[in-house]
Amino acid sequence: MVPKRTGRPRRDPLPGERVPLGLRVTPQMKKMLEAAADASGRSQSQEAEHRLEMAFRDAPLEAMLSEILERLPPKRIVRRRRGSA
Numbered sequence: 001m002v003p004k005r006t007g008r009p010r011r012d013p014l015p016g017e018r019v020p021l022g023l024r025v026t027p028q029m030k031k032m033l034e035a036a037a038d039a040s041g042r043s044q045s046q047e048a049e050h051r052l053e054m055a056f057r058d059a060p061l062e063a064m065l066s067e068i069l070e071r072l073p074p075k076r077i078v079r080r081r082r083g084s085a
Contacts (some may be wrong), residue, residue: 018049023048030044033047033048036051
């Protein structure tokens, strides 16, 4: 049997409202996020959200470019002899 929850009932977030997200990263990733947040004037949370939004926004473009590149014939390396134009 599931124990009954106590406290205030949950509600759906309003449009544009932020909700908590727990995230574990390596110390190196945290330092990079800190540096990027400082450089952009955002909080670490805002910087992480911004970068996630960019990744999801750019994903369809990256997929399309990958598909185009896969359809191109393999590049052949042509070596020219010295002295020839």
